[in-house]
Amino acid sequence: MSEPPASRPVEHAVSTAGPVHVVGSGLLGASIGLALARAGVEVTLEDASPAAAALARDVGAGQLGPGRDARVVVVAVPPDVAADVVVTTLREHPDAVVTDVASVKAVVLGEVEAAARDGRIASGDLARYVGSHPMAGRERSGAAAADPDLFAGRPWVVVPHDGVDAAAVLTIRTLAVDLGATPIQLGAREHDQAVAAVSHVPQVVASVLAARLLDAPETALALAGQGLRDTTRIAASDPRLWAAILVGNAGPVADLLAAARADLAGLEEALRGAAEHGPLNPGAMAAATDVVHRGNVGVSRIPGKHGGVSRSYADVTVLVPDRPGQLGRLFVDVGELGVNVEDFAMEHAPRQKVGLATISVLPDAADRLTDGLHGRGWRVVGS
Amino acid sequence: MSEPPASRPVEHAVSTAGPVHVVGSGLLGASIGLALARAGVEVTLEDASPAAAALARDVGAGQLGPGRDARVVVVAVPPDVAADVVVTTLREHPDAVVTDVASVKAVVLGEVEAAARDGRIASGDLARYVGSHPMAGRERSGAAAADPDLFAGRPWVVVPHDGVDAAAVLTIRTLAVDLGATPIQLGAREHDQAVAAVSHVPQVVASVLAARLLDAPETALALAGQGLRDTTRIAASDPRLWAAILVGNAGPVADLLAAARADLAGLEEALRGAAEHGPLNPGAMAAATDVVHRGNVGVSRIPGKHGGVSRSYADVTVLVPDRPGQLGRLFVDVGELGVNVEDFAMEHAPRQKVGLATISVLPDAADRLTDGLHGRGWRVVGS
Numbered sequence: 109m110s111e112p113p114a115s116r117p118v119e120h121a122v123s124t125a126g127p128v129h130v131v132g133s134g135l136l137g138a139s140i141g142l143a144l145a146r147a148g149v150e151v152t153l154e155d156a157s158p159a160a161a162a163l164a165r166d167v168g169a170g171q172l173g174p175g176r177d178a179r180v181v182v183v184a185v186p187p188d189v190a191a192d193v194v195v196t197t198l199r200e201h202p203d204a205v206v207t208d209v210a211s212v213k214a215v216v217l218g219e220v221e222a223a224a225r226d227g228r229i230a231s232g233d234l235a236r237y238v239g240s241h242p243m244a245g246r247e248r249s250g251a252a253a254a255d256p257d258l259f260a261g262r263p264w265v266v267v268p269h270d271g272v273d274a275a276a277v278l279t280i281r282t283l284a285v286d287l288g289a290t291p292i293q294l295g296a297r298e299h300d301q302a303v304a305a306v307s308h309v310p311q312v313v314a315s316v317l318a319a320r321l322l323d324a325p326e327t328a329l330a331l332a333g334q335g336l337r338d339t340t341r342i343a344a345s346d347p348r349l350w351a352a353i354l355v356g357n358a359g360p361v362a363d364l365l366a367a368a369r370a371d372l373a374g375l376e377e378a379l380r381g382a383a384e385h386g387p388l389n390p391g392a393m394a395a396a397t398d399v400v401h402r403g404n405v406g407v408s409r410i411p412g413k414h415g416g417v418s419r420s421y422a423d424v425t426v427l428v429p430d431r432p433g434q435l436g437r438l439f440v441d442v443g444e445l446g447v448n449v450e451d452f453a454m455e456h457a458p459r460q461k462v463g464l465a466t467i468s469v470l471p472d473a474a475d476r477l478t479d480g481l482h483g484r485g486w487r488v489v490g491s
Numbered sequence: 492m493s494e495p496p497a498s499r500p501v502e503h504a505v506s507t508a509g510p511v512h513v514v515g516s517g518l519l520g521a522s523i524g525l526a527l528a529r530a531g532v533e534v535t536l537e538d539a540s541p542a543a544a545a546l547a548r549d550v551g552a553g554q555l556g557p558g559r560d561a562r563v564v565v566v567a568v569p570p571d572v573a574a575d576v577v578v579t580t581l582r583e584h585p586d587a588v589v590t591d592v593a594s595v596k597a598v599v600l601g602e603v604e605a606a607a608r609d610g611r612i613a614s615g616d617l618a619r620y621v622g623s624h625p626m627a628g629r630e631r632s633g634a635a636a637a638d639p640d641l642f643a644g645r646p647w648v649v650v651p652h653d654g655v656d657a658a659a660v661l662t663i664r665t666l667a668v669d670l671g672a673t674p675i676q677l678g679a680r681e682h683d684q685a686v687a688a689v690s691h692v693p694q695v696v697a698s699v700l701a702a703r704l705l706d707a708p709e710t711a712l713a714l715a716g717q718g719l720r721d722t723t724r725i726a727a728s729d730p731r732l733w734a735a736i737l738v739g740n741a742g743p744v745a746d747l748l749a750a751a752r753a754d755l756a757g758l759e760e761a762l763r764g765a766a767e768h769g770p771l772n773p774g775a776m777a778a779a780t781d782v783v784h785r786g787n788v789g790v791s792r793i794p795g796k797h798g799g800v801s802r803s804y805a806d807v808t809v810l811v812p813d814r815p816g817q818l819g820r821l822f823v824d825v826g827e828l829g830v831n832v833e834d835f836a837m838e839h840a841p842r843q844k845v846g847l848a849t850i851s852v853l854p855d856a857a858d859r860l861t862d863g864l865h866g867r868g869w870r871v872v873g874s
Contacts (some may be wrong), residue, residue, distance in 0.1 A: 142626050188770060202526060215770060218574065255872050257870065258872075261846070261847075262716075263714050265714065292714070294710060298710065301711065302707070302710060302711030303705050303714060305704060305707045305711050306704075306715045306716070306719045307714070307716065307719065309695050309700065310700060310719050311783070313696055313699075314786060315785065315786025315787075316754045316786065317692065317693060317696045317751065317786075317789075318785075318790040321689075321792050321793065322785065322788060322789050324685070324688045324689070325681075325685070327685060328685030328688050330675060331648060331685050331686060331689050332689045333689070335693050335697075335724075335725045336690065336793065338692050338724050339697050339721070339722050339725065340786070340789070340790045341718075341790070342695070342718045342722065343783075343787065343789060344787060344791070346783075347780045347781075347784040348780065350780075351776050351777075351779035351780065351783060352770070352776070354758075354762065354779040355765040355775045355776055356770050358762040358763070358766035358770065359762075362762040362763050362766055365762070366759055367690055367703060368703065368755060369752050371699045371702060372748050372751060372755075373550055376745050376748040376749060378738075379748070381741075382741035383742035385742040387598060387738040387786060388738075392737070392741070394737055396733065396734035397730045397731060398730075399695060399698050399699065399702070400694070400726075400729075400730035401730040402702040402705065403698025403699065403700075403701040403702050403723070403727075403728075404701075404793060405701075405705060406552060406698075406704040406705050406723070407701040407723045407727050408701075409704050409712055409725070410712060410715050410719065410723065411712055415507050433831055434834070435831075435832040436825060436829065436830065436832045439822035440826030440827065442819060442822050443820065443826055444822075446819065448816055448818075448819060449818040451857050452835060452848075453836070454834055463646075477863040484873050489640045489641075
């Protein structure tokens, strides 16, 4: 391959004018530092924990220091202390634009606005604050897991408010773009309701579903398939961080939990009737059908691969024996066939010695891929 | 590649002695027919719909006919009619072992046993019936989606009962093995409770979660990430089939829904307090932490890749520009590096032009893969 793949972009100049100061050098703060430092922006770091700050410096996320001449300050501390730190930062950095990256916006904005009302900061200070929220992150945490590309291709919500300065909003939008993200402007309540639906309630629901396995016997767990794995994957999240997020978005989350409970209660009542009087008990089939049907409609609203334009791909599924080298050999064969691969998924199951690889291609390439793999000895499912 | 990959197994002789008769030639029945026919077993098919039967025959799943001399009959009809068809089949095939493959076992077994009690069948007939349940299937349905490898590597639950003949149980266990599955013997209630926890309640919960998106604005959906997609993927299931399954397993499902509702109610109450009195309202953080923590423990009980022995792999994540040929080029490069790939996952996000490919390898191969891909021009995340 003489031409380097385009996944190594030419290092383009960023627009964010430094220095940038980062308060809180965990996963998000250190990742921001790494990305900016890589782009040649001067970054300073501080953290309540000297050890955490030193670690972030050591991974290359910036230099330790108070960042007195910073033009932008990113407050990347846990959501329960974000507002306090924003207020302190606005006072200690009278010329900087200040953003926080907490997962909840209304409660943070509310506390910062309260500080302006009671005089702890001036209205001119409030104008320099623009809350934001990069929709990025991993199960891992801390600076050791920091990654300059954490934000690449992800949305970054920017939250203006009544007293904000337009130039400050532009500064934070620009920062997001420089970090590879797509800025999306939303009001604080709009943001909180949105993340309640697409992030916070899914977390709660996954956790509650996984908790049903606490009492399940081993034989039940042996039957686990991809459906269970998908619905409970995020149940492995960090309890402390998520508790702070959930109580910080308590109203919108509680409202959606109430609606979910109502759906479950209706179905449960219909099923109790079926359990007592038989599956054809009046209303049982209708209630169950309705629950699944409404879910069909809901899930169809999630944007496809390119934000709403969901293309149709053809799936070619191949059996992959679970032995060393097999998956790599499949990659070689697929690559040599020269078919453009749009997507790829692997499926495993417990105690099994074979996996299923699903290769998504444009429909008119499916036959060529199927024939090509078949000719190379692969068992292509359905052919 | 001079040596064919081992994913094309030598066609091994099956132990199931035919003929085998399949009643109901939808996805499961036609897949069973295809697999047996491929192994040289004589298969006959019938279906209440002549068109469905003809389609199954046309895809190669067997010959149309009553299968009078069948030694094994597989009843593959919807769960709400499975028991009736089993009873009829036992009477019309007095020498065959009869199994059904419905997703719910106790209600089917109960109705078949009732038929023995009231004399519609004899106890000798009941002894030839062995309920079973292949844990396999796709969102697609019907014989057009039939696939002889549908059961490969999957569990197949076999359900003995008090009046069963041991030889009949062995016949069905053998059938499962011949179809590439792993037989697991469970009692009917044990099966129903197990699938309620690992399959039926996850379906309900995914549907109820997806229904929360019905009223979500477009901007909210634009923030959707992998967590939402994973937790709602199975919400795309078929409502009619799933309604029949849920009402057929009504008791166990209702019990788990009640437990889930109780968890949600407890959290909702704590969050209402936080919404009214602030995030630090007594009890709010504890309640939220507890929900997520219990989910941590529950999800950790799901078996890893090889049934309980969860190995640790190292993940190497690569940015893949969303342009034709890039993913294929990655496959070529990975293959050429000769690193054994244990698992592979792709992550996309709406309206983004880049994806993230996560390649799982044994930990001591991670550096070699990272360096190798980096040297070939790939942007490896975190390096």
